[in-house]
Amino acid sequence: MSATRLDVRAYACPMTYVRTRIALERLRVGEALEVWLAAGEPLESVPRNAVEEGHRVLSCEPLPAEGAGSWRVVIEKGNPPPEPL
């Protein structure tokens, strides 16, 4: 199954996660999103935010062919956790 790909390396936080979130919103539960992001703050925050919002991080690995500091994170869309009332 080919995952939808999203390249957010050109953006600064919080835009990196905003775009990831929108892309995930457009998928169905169980579908995968492949995000290309930069090391540093994006790499720290995007996978963590995704997990907090009920998704699964399937893999997280460097992309040497794309130059130093590029990473690929694959996220599977999950169900949002029940929100505290």
Place this chain on the structure above:
Amino acid sequence: MNPLLARKSALVVGTGGLGGPLLLALGASGLGRVVVCDDDAVETSNLNRQPLFGEADLGARKAPAAAQRLERLYPRLEVRAIDARFDAHNALELVSSCDVVVDGSDNFATKFLANDAALAADRPLVHGGILRYTAQLLTVMPGKTGCLRCLFEEPPPRGSVPSCAEAGVLGALAGLAGALMAGEVARLLAGERGAYAGRLLVHEARPARTRIVPVRRRPGCVACQGGRTLESSQGEACEVTVTRGPSGG
């Protein structure tokens, strides 16, 4: 408009989501003088919630832009703009120059610094914070009520709570909090008891549920004892020796 306020002054840290509505409401309340401190420039993503600035201000330095807008709207308000970070080097001088300290900042380090500096200089502090759909407000009366460190002791460890920069913000909720802070400042400067003095007010917007958490002085709280070493967000230390005067409120 209360004529008593015309002789009073406030230090407002932050001119964005909280500081913006606060300054607009405070200016209309007849305050005499305000010092605004902000080290940021206006960005596109600010514009969903910062009423002091519009598209024409993109790229502008916030403190001077805020001063300009306020001076046009409220000619009797004296505005001093500090285009710099509120940190251990300038905190004490700034808080000492005004009658009340108002925290409209968007990060924990600044909030705790404002708390410590206000206590060291024996100035009341009106603290506000927004996180997603929740707003919180607290007034610290040095020597009388608990402070931010009585409540939290230390800022939360990095990554445990989304920073204000990471989490979502709804402009109107920040507007509500900022306006409520302005009301509190007006009350304090008019010599009345603060509504949030020693009482943390927490408002959750979606269920419209409000609760009050009493904040008592914690024995051993280093901030409440004064003479503390102020730490900037970079961890630089700045020794503070202040003789605490009689706490006349």
Place this chain on the structure above:
Amino acid sequence: MALSESQIGRYARQLLLPGLGEAGQERLGAARVRVVGAGPLAGPALLYLAQAGMGRLWVDDAAMVSPEDLSAWLYGPGDVGRPRSAAAAEALRTANGLVEAEPFRAGNLPTAVLVASGAQSTDRVAAEEARLLGLPHVVAEADGEGGAVTVIPAGSPCYKCAFRTGHGAIPTPAATAAVGALAALELVLLVADVSQEPRGRRIDLVRGQPMARPTVRLPGCTCGAGANEGIP
């Protein structure tokens, strides 16, 4: 219809809110809101509605900008003497170029209404009009050091059912701004469909403390006519 690049950049910070996201933002963009009033109470409300991305704002106000209106957040000294609806619409378009804002005209069909005229009689009429059209609406009143915001989703107890006599005291600037912002907040939650509370509610602001409770239909009120049919 997906959000544009400029919309994503502008609304980035609220797109991160749980429950809002692209779908909620699109609901806001599709809304056409009639705002009754353009003075110091409606001003903050109008600004926050525009900043949140309510797609179309219609400003319904017949007065001229007075020097007192400079505390409305929308006007500058050069606007004094101009019609408030036109000056407000212009300020809103400047605040957010992605939304449309114009003076309200007969024949406009809103999808939601925010009532903040500052005058009880005007508020009652406007709220009743909204109710009869089946529109969700929010009514804001500032009074002394506080005020109230009444939230009326379509079909819930009407404004008259929730109305309480206030003190009629001149509202302070801080209370006016707080009530205006709260009214905008409640309408945004309603239109974006993230409020977690489907029932109507009234939020009183008393000395800096919001106090909310659900609204209750008064027996015999015409707003419940359909449900109460046949019951004396």
